[in-house]
Amino acid sequence: MAGRARLPSVGDMIDVHELTKRYGAKSAVDGLSFTVRPGRVTGFLGPNGAGKSTTMRLILGLDAPTSGSALVGGRAYAELAAPLRTVGSLLDAKGVHGGRSAYAHLAGMAAGSGIPRRRVDEVLREVGLDPATARRRTKGFSLGMGQRLGIAAALLGDPAVLILDEPVNGLDTEGIRWIRELMKSLAAEGRTVFLSSHLMSELELTADHLVVIGRGRLLADAPMREFIESHSGGQTLVRSPEAERLRELLRAAGGRVSLDARGGWLVDGLATAAIGELARHHGVALHELTPRLSSLEEVYTAMAGATGEYRTEAAR
Amino acid sequence: MTRRFRQALAFEWVKFRSVRSTVWTTAVMAALPAPGAAFVAATGSLQPDDTVLGGSLTLSVPALMLAAVVGALTVCGEYGSGTVRTTFAVVPRRGTVLAAKAVLVAGLLYALALPATAGAYLVGDALLDDGYAQGEPLPALFGVAAAFSVAGLLGLAAGTLIRHAAGTVTAVIAALLLPSMIGPLFGGAERWVAGSSPTAALEKLMQTSDASTDAVGSLGAWPSLLLVTGYTALALLAAAALLRRRDV
Numbered sequence: 001m002a003g004r005a006r007l008p009s010v011g012d013m014i015d016v017h018e019l020t021k022r023y024g025a026k027s028a029v030d031g032l033s034f035t036v037r038p039g040r041v042t043g044f045l046g047p048n049g050a051g052k053s054t055t056m057r058l059i060l061g062l063d064a065p066t067s068g069s070a071l072v073g074g075r076a077y078a079e080l081a082a083p084l085r086t087v088g089s090l091l092d093a094k095g096v097h098g099g100r101s102a103y104a105h106l107a108g109m110a111a112g113s114g115i116p117r118r119r120v121d122e123v124l125r126e127v128g129l130d131p132a133t134a135r136r137r138t139k140g141f142s143l144g145m146g147q148r149l150g151i152a153a154a155l156l157g158d159p160a161v162l163i164l165d166e167p168v169n170g171l172d173t174e175g176i177r178w179i180r181e182l183m184k185s186l187a188a189e190g191r192t193v194f195l196s197s198h199l200m201s202e203l204e205l206t207a208d209h210l211v212v213i214g215r216g217r218l219l220a221d222a223p224m225r226e227f228i229e230s231h232s233g234g235q236t237l238v239r240s241p242e243a244e245r246l247r248e249l250l251r252a253a254g255g256r257v258s259l260d261a262r263g264g265w266l267v268d269g270l271a272t273a274a275i276g277e278l279a280r281h282h283g284v285a286l287h288e289l290t291p292r293l294s295s296l297e298e299v300y301t302a303m304a305g306a307t308g309e310y311r312t313e314a315a316r
Numbered sequence: 317m318t319r320r321f322r323q324a325l326a327f328e329w330v331k332f333r334s335v336r337s338t339v340w341t342t343a344v345m346a347a348l349p350a351p352g353a354a355f356v357a358a359t360g361s362l363q364p365d366d367t368v369l370g371g372s373l374t375l376s377v378p379a380l381m382l383a384a385v386v387g388a389l390t391v392c393g394e395y396g397s398g399t400v401r402t403t404f405a406v407v408p409r410r411g412t413v414l415a416a417k418a419v420l421v422a423g424l425l426y427a428l429a430l431p432a433t434a435g436a437y438l439v440g441d442a443l444l445d446d447g448y449a450q451g452e453p454l455p456a457l458f459g460v461a462a463a464f465s466v467a468g469l470l471g472l473a474a475g476t477l478i479r480h481a482a483g484t485v486t487a488v489i490a491a492l493l494l495p496s497m498i499g500p501l502f503g504g505a506e507r508w509v510a511g512s513s514p515t516a517a518l519e520k521l522m523q524t525s526d527a528s529t530d531a532v533g534s535l536g537a538w539p540s541l542l543l544v545t546g547y548t549a550l551a552l553l554a555a556a557a558l559l560r561r562r563d564v
Contacts, residue, residue: 060401062404062563083407089405095401098397100331111329112324113323
């Protein structure tokens with residue numbers, strides 16, 4: 001991967017517009033619109049069954065939309081001049097024949113897209129599958145090895161756009177860290193990285209931007225930090241050596257004050273800046289003044305609860 | 317051939333030879349006819365009115381079924397394993413994928429069936445008694461090899477339509493065997509029912525005594541092959557139309 005540098009370009013965007021996919025009476029994807037831009041990792045978040053995999057299959061042209069469009073670089077996937085060189089994908093079901101070796105799987109894909117054979121060895125090395133393992137039939141592969149093969153297949157065409165469905169599934173901690181660093185470095189090279197997960201904690205560490213869906217509908221499309229801030233409870237953690245006096249002042253100013261488990265006051269109903277100014281005005285020294293951000297997990301749980309859906313998911 | 321098509325064909329070839337099921341089925345198909353000729357000669361089981369060509373190719377009928385299975389496996393294996401998604405991600409034009417599979421299956425089966433059946437004839441010719449009519453091996457053997465290609469394509473079309481390996485194999489074996497089995501039930505229409513199957517076309521080309529006018533009709537060997545090729549082409553077109561529309 002070294003030495004490859006890309007400039008973000010409009011051609012590398014994923015553009016989903018009013019996308020709808022119905023199976024009989026049930027909508028798997030329902031009027032979904034969002035854009036995935038290059039140069040950052042975009043997380044695709046939603047509980048199982050929210051329509052993430054369906055959306056990805058629609059982008060890859062594997063399923064046909066009922067209405068709307070999903071374009072990569074302004075074109076439908078089937079219209080791309082060199083699909084594998086433009087879009088690398090890893091789907092939830094890996095799409096590997098158990099009786100075929102990892103090497104033959106990649107060699108076939110390379111042959112089918114005019115990619116030189118040496119690229120197979122390069123991606124195998126890149127994902128850490130040694131040559132002996134790669135020559136074995138994939139039937140005996142562990143979940144983690146299968147996932148590495150899937151990533152190798154996605155990287156084969158050195159694509160500008162990566163679409164990965166649950167890439168950390170089945171990986172151990174070391175593997176998860178590897179994927180996380182890989183995704184970030186691919187995005188840093190200017191590529192468009194779109195990865196789905198139902199693990200909110202995972203996306204929180206990897207993604208710069210979030211597209212959140214539930215029941216096939218868009219719930220949010222925002223930068224990670226903005227998403228968490230706007231959905232956090234607006235609480236502030238404040239600590240002072242004059243704890244009791246500060247509490248009186250905060251209450252008098254209209255704040256709701258509670259004791260934080262780690263010491264200090266948790267303040268609701270007052271902006272962080274207002275608390276700082278209040279303390280300065282009354283000459284109270286502050287040792288800490290921190291806006292408390294909810295974790296993505298808490299935010300999603302709150303959102304899911306608010307829309308009255310996925311209570312069992314939210315309860316996890 | 318366009319670059320896209322050449323790449324799709326190369327892709328199919330790598331997939332074909334990197335899985336045991338397709339390789340072994342094809343190998344057994346190609347190996348079957350010659351020992352069959354030797355077996356018939358050794359047991360002396362040939363009917364007096366049969367030909368050397370027909371007797372030598374006795375086992376080309378089961379070999380023809382294996383050819384159909386080979387065609388079915390090239391597509392059912394993809395659906396069974398989910399590889400079909402990878403394939404369509406690499407070659408999104410599904411008509412191109414099916415065309416590449418068809419060219420591979422038809423070309424490979426022809427290239428293997430021709431020497432396999434010609435070899436069987438030479439074995440039978442050397443071992444069988446002189447009492448039998450010879451039959452005319454040329455140009456019939458080219459037609460026999462073509463029948464293998466057509467059977468493979470029928471398997472490919474059925475596999476694309478049905479997707480499941482077991483169901484597809486059952487269907488193509490039925491298409492090859494049933495007409496001659498249930499033909500007699502149709503009385504006077506027997507020769508129309510039994511005569512329309514790929515097996516009947518093969519038997520006519522083989523000039524075996526089984527291919528009597530009563531059993532498989534008076535339609536000649538080459539017109540029979542043409543008929544089978546015609547409906548196989550229609551089945552492939554139907555498969556292509558469905559493949560384009562269907563979600564995977």
